[in-house]
Amino acid sequence: MIHNLSSVRTQSPYLPFGDRQDAPFYGRDILSVKQFNRGDLEMIFGVAREMKEMVRRVGSFDLLKGKILANLFYEPSTRTSSSFTAAMERLGGSVIRINEVHYSSVSKGESLPDTVRTLEAYSDVIVLRHPEAGSAELAARYARKPVINAGDGIGEHPTQALLDLFTICEELGDPKGLTVTMLGDLKYGRTVHSLARLLTLYDVRLNYVSPEILRMPAEVMDEVAEKGISQREYTDLEPVLAETDVLYVTRVQKERFASEAEYDQVKGLYVIDSQTMARAKEDMILMHPLPRITEIAMEVDDDPRAAYFRQMEYGLYIRMALLAMVLGKA
């Protein structure tokens, strides 16, 4: 359950000398996509494009020299963890990596607030992935330094949604008028919760394709409905495939099921293969937050519409932009 963000401070009281304190997002937490408006997104995407260009031209540069990121991951991650690390290092900063909390004092029973208070003593910004929804907000209550939510259980994954939307904008231009179809595990897939919320800032149509037991949560659908965005639910992709501009596929999140038997009922239910792509629009893009298991066949990877590896790379530029912005350097 996501807590009400209105109770969370968005401006850190910690303001070190030498930072641009008038910079947008300076000292702010990134906890939920609900905190962004269209202007914010344009600003973040503008900085991300500059980051992309700088990486292309010089690889690394010293914008965040002397700054330290604490990368605190209580759940497994390849992309989010390594792209935040790469983002910080490409900006000249350094990283405290806690990817295996079993080797930290968490294994001795240390609480999240105490762990966060410890890490902020050694760093300038904390990136947190945690299995419980609301954990990033909890951490932000105790931290004076910015906290960035890198996925909180089945709650949100705001930096993923930002990179997802950035991918759509870079590949297809203005999202206005697009039909976005989300397919797979819409119940436990936090990336689709965040992306659906973020897309309400645009005039899009949303389709949700999932088995009955993995439907998009009512809480998310209610929020989308309040914004007047069209949304329809299906159990089969076929009725909406031909009209889809963005097909966003998600993995069935085995680790969130109460039992293996329940997971077995729905695993492997949807597979996007060359035959599916043959019935899709010529300019559709196929996205996936990754990791994928069997839901997209590898034969699709060479199709130019398969955007998931490009999507992953866009994540580096978005995370470089966010780190530079919350640290007052962009």
Ligand code: CP
């Ligand atoms: N998309 C994503 O969050 O991937 P990781 O779990 O590898 O970080």
